[in-house]
Amino acid sequence: QKEVEQDPGPLSVPEGAIVSLNCTYSNSAFQYFMWYRQYSRKGPELLMYTYSSGNKEDGRFTAQVDKSSKYISLFIRDSQPSDSATYLCAMSRAGAGNNRKLIWGLGTSLAVNP
Amino acid sequence: NAGVTQTPKFQVLKTGQSMTLQCAQDMNHEYMSWYRQDPGMGLRLIHYSVGAGITDQGEVPNGYNVSRSTTEDFPLRLLSAAPSQTSVYFCASSYSSLANEQFFGPGTRLTVL
Numbered sequence: 001q002k003e004v005e006q007d008p009g010p011l012s013v014p015e016g017a018i019v020s021l022n023c024t025y026s027n028s029a030f031q032y033f034m035w036y037r038q039y040s041r042k043g044p045e046l047l048m049y050t051y052s053s054g055n056k057e058d059g060r061f062t063a064q065v066d067k068s069s070k071y072i073s074l075f076i077r078d079s080q081p082s083d084s085a086t087y088l089c090a091m092s093r094a095g096a097g098n099n100r101k102l103i104w105g106l107g108t109s110l111a112v113n114p
Numbered sequence: 115n116a117g118v119t120q121t122p123k124f125q126v127l128k129t130g131q132s133m134t135l136q137c138a139q140d141m142n143h144e145y146m147s148w149y150r151q152d153p154g155m156g157l158r159l160i161h162y163s164v165g166a167g168i169t170d171q172g173e174v175p176n177g178y179n180v181s182r183s184t185t186e187d188f189p190l191r192l193l194s195a196a197p198s199q200t201s202v203y204f205c206a207s208s209y210s211s212l213a214n215e216q217f218f219g220p221g222t223r224l225t226v227l
Contacts, residue, residue: 032214043118043204043218044157088157092214101172102214106156 003027006089006105015114019076023089023105026070030103031094033065035074038086038107047087048074079112086110115140118219120205126225127195135190135222137205145208146188147172147216148180150201157204163188164211195226 006023013019021035032051036044048063050056050072056063062075072091076083089105121136139146147162149172159172163182177199179191188207192199202223206216 032212034214041221043206043221044216045218046215049215090214092212101159101162102216104157106154 001026003103004089004091004105007108008106010109010111012111012113013079015079015081015112017079017112019079019083019110019112021074021076021087021089021108021110023072023091024070025072025091025103027093027103028067028070029093030091032092033063033072034090034102035061035063036088036090038088040085044088081112081114084111117141118205118207118217120203120219120222122222123220124223126227127192128227129196131195133192133195135192135203135205135224137188137190137219138186139188139205139207139217140186141207141209141217142185143207143209143217144185145211145213145216146182147206147208147213148178148188148190149204149206150174150199151204151221152201160190160203162213192224197226200224200226 004025035048037047038044053065053067060077064073086107086109088107090102118139144165148160149157151157158174161180163169202221204221205219208216
């Protein structure tokens with residue numbers, strides 16, 4: 001079983017829809033949770049970064065962490081064609097050493113249709 | 115700032131050839147890393163460095179060497195290229211020892227025939 005599971009999609013939605021992207025994980029030691037966005041033929045870029053449980057909002061994006069269920073989500077409100085990309089979840093443990101290795105999901109491909 | 119730069123953008127090698135993928139960053143980041151990205155496999159860490167003179171292996175280090183003589187540069191060497199090393203290679207850097215926020219380069223697309 002992979003430490004981080006992410007449905008690869010593809011996910012196709014109409015412009016303006018609310019998008020929900022999810023990852024599950026098996027290791028309860030994960031404390032840091034990230035969402036990266038990767039446009040086609042580009043490198044990933046950090047979109048959202050949360051520590052431990054709870055919600056974090058940034059404009060149209062909301063990241064949720066539910067540590068009791070080992071489940072994280074990224075919500076995109078009023079989705080735009082420019083949101084079409086692959087979304088990668090990543091997570092890491094607290095403490096020295098292992099912090100320097102992120103554990104990545106495979107990414108979910110999202111297409112927002114005008 | 116140019117951020118993280120990688121050269122070349124594309125490369126085709128024959129089996130057994132060697133080459134070096136270049137990576138440089140101008141953000142004075144201590145942490146740098148190399149990933150490969152393959153369909154169905156996601157991003158996999160090859161090697162990483164927490165500062166000049168310090169490197170360590172990641173998840174898939176076999177067939178690759180790295181060195182870190184300066185803060186800015188972190189080259190990745192393929193010793194004897196194999197078709198299994200056909201991939202997209204990304205270099206990344208981070209200002210934090212946690213390395214949770216990583217800045218990625220544009221990638222190098224490598225094909226080994």
